[in-house]
């Protein structure tokens with residue numbers, strides 16, 4: 006990089022856009038101009054890469070969510086110019102730290118959206134022609150404040166100060182038609198800069214706009230309201246991200262969003278292909294589309310519709326092309342997340358597409374007749390049935406490949422959740438254990454640990470080949486190295502403590518164990534179990550049954566869907582427990598509980614580096630994979646977790662003896678749950694009874710939520726003991742796993758006393774984290790599903 010030139014371009018941009026200078030610019034102005042300067046720097050590489058991708062067989066990743074986080078630091082890292090730019094800024098009294106206040110691009114809820122972001126990064130770094138397609142929400146995931154223990158949501162107007170990492174591509178705008186509405190989809194492209202290569206991938210996010218700025222015909226008639234409404238109705242489609250993680254809502258606007266980006270992406274892909282080849286006959290040879298969960302599955306009938314209605318293919322030929330093109334990733338087996346749409350609603354919103362959905366369904370029935378399947382079987386598996394369109398079934402029927410996201414998850418799909426489908430099409434099922442990019446989740450967020458690793462290995466090859474970390478195993482008994490590691494961990498804990506103080510106004514002591522649970526707030530993730538275990542330990546310390554407890558700071562970070570009352574009650578409960586234990590003179594030096602506000606990618610970058618203990622405690626069989634578990638492992642935390650999702654593979658890699666596994670396993674739960682009665686635990690275990698009584702006897706106050714209403718502590722209690730109309734008592738086996746969880750927690754706590762032995766466990770986790778790079782995942786997709794090759798640039 007030419008520093009002088011960079012500086013002069015940056016200065017010029019600041020002067021032109023804001024009439025200011027590097028010295029005087031506000032942080033957001035500096036961000037705007039710095040980003041614009043980098044965009045200029047990569048422009049020709051990006052153009053070349055776009056062309057190279059279009060010239061190759063390429064993969065298109067369709068996802069409703071991309072949780073990108075902050076772009077600026079990552080982009081500088083990938084270009085290898087972080088230090089130079091920082092020095093340059095420092096020469097003018099500024100620094101890259103000034104950009105800490107820049108907001109995340111939070112166009113996703115949690116793991117699913119972050120996975121999409123990690124995949125783009127990995128593909129770009131390894132020259133794979135993969136491009137993302139999604140929605141440019143005006144408002145991303147809400148910002149969270151905790152006020153008096155309650156979650157408060159605020160709108161996330163993330164482009165308020167501009168969006169310097171996007172390029173509006175007016176020429177590529179397309180039309181999207183609904184039964185009652187026609188809108189433009191305008192693409193905004195974001196570069197995905199490959200680390201240490203000229204390859205730059207593209208994330209194409211569609212924005213909904215009115216086909217005419219205002220309907221002037223209506224103006225002429227004096228119908229101003231009508232004209233404005235049409236514009237707003239169009240823009241509303243991409244206005245806001247639905248804040249539900251792992252839970253479907255079934256709303257018209259949601260279906261419109263799904264169709265919006267699916268249709269626009271298909272149109273775009275066909276247009277580009279036609280322009281190049283003059284035919285769509287060979288589409289399947291050049292294009293493969295990955296459907297990230299069921300949200301983009303409407304792209305399947307949409308592709309068939311476009312081929313038939315706009316390119317005069319017959320249905321069977323169109324179906325054959327779609328079969329070659331599509332693949333589907335399943336992310337969950339939980340019933341509430343399996344998307345089904347009311348047929349009447351689909352017919353109303355996208356009538357033409359609905360016709361093709363029915364034709365797909367007819368074709369399925371015909372196939373099944375040919376296989377001599379009976380009526381019962383057919384109606385069980387039909388993509389359309391019971392008045393609903395079953396998105397997962399449609400995806401599986403049409404796709405070439407279907408994958409789960411961790412070994413155990415894929416096994417559950419094959420043996421249980423999708424057993425019939427697996428038996429029908431065994432060759433279609435694959436596993437692709439999720440991963441995370443070590444660029445963001447180690448090199449960027451933990452420069453101190455990165456430096457230590459690079460020093461020991463003698464090079465930084467691990468940044469593009471995480472299996473290199475295995476060579477660190479030989480230092481597992483090297484006291485000097487472990488001491489260096491402990492010094493890094495301490496520095497990270499100090500840094501986090503300072504940030505929590507500044508951001509959340511809470512003092513935490515870096516000399517305590519940092520026990521961290523960060524992920525969306527959901528019953529299946531069992532933050533409730535964690536909270537109850539803390540209460541259990543609190544009373545144990547008070548009555549003397551728990552002795553020699555190593556001081557521990559329990560940190561939670563999580564957003565709840567705004568309408569998820571029980572999850573919100575759990576946030577409030579954690580707040581009340583925090584007040585109780587932090588104030589009690591018997592415990593305040595031993596236990597501290599903190600719920601940090603607005604957990605997002607940037608906060609995650611700080612939290613994962615400072616953890617000693619990684620809480621991964623979902624009920625076995627509910628967390629498809631998890632990726633938070635991998636981030637914490639990579640940064641040297643031990644996992645305290647259940648045999649669920651990728652935890653299984655984490656302990657396989659790093660050793661059960663270096664982690665803390667507890668609780669009932671999937672096979673055990675299958676036996677237990679049908680006859681499980683949590684009240685038996687309550688009546689036979691005084692400690693659990695004593696603790697749970699605090700939820701209903703007024704010791705812990707839920708802040709006046711009416712007692713019989715969902716969202717109160719009494720309701721949390723009742724969910725454990727009596728269940729509700731929609732679930733059995735203690736559906737997630739919180740009380741069943743509580744004792745073994747507390748025992749495992751106390752074991753970690755005791756083991757930590759031998760700091761060197763504990764550091765060794767952490768170290769072995771780092772050394773064995775290679776498998777969890779999204780580079781490994783993406784290469785597996787490339788080879789075994791997409792059949793794509795690296796581009797030459």
Ligand SMILES: *Cc1c(COP(=O)(O)O)cnc(C)c1O
Pocket residue numbers: 114115116117119523524525604605606609630631632633634636
């Ligand atoms: C990684 C990540 C997640 C996923 O965490 P899990 O523990 O796998 O659920 C969610 N949100 C953010 C901000 C993340 O960075």
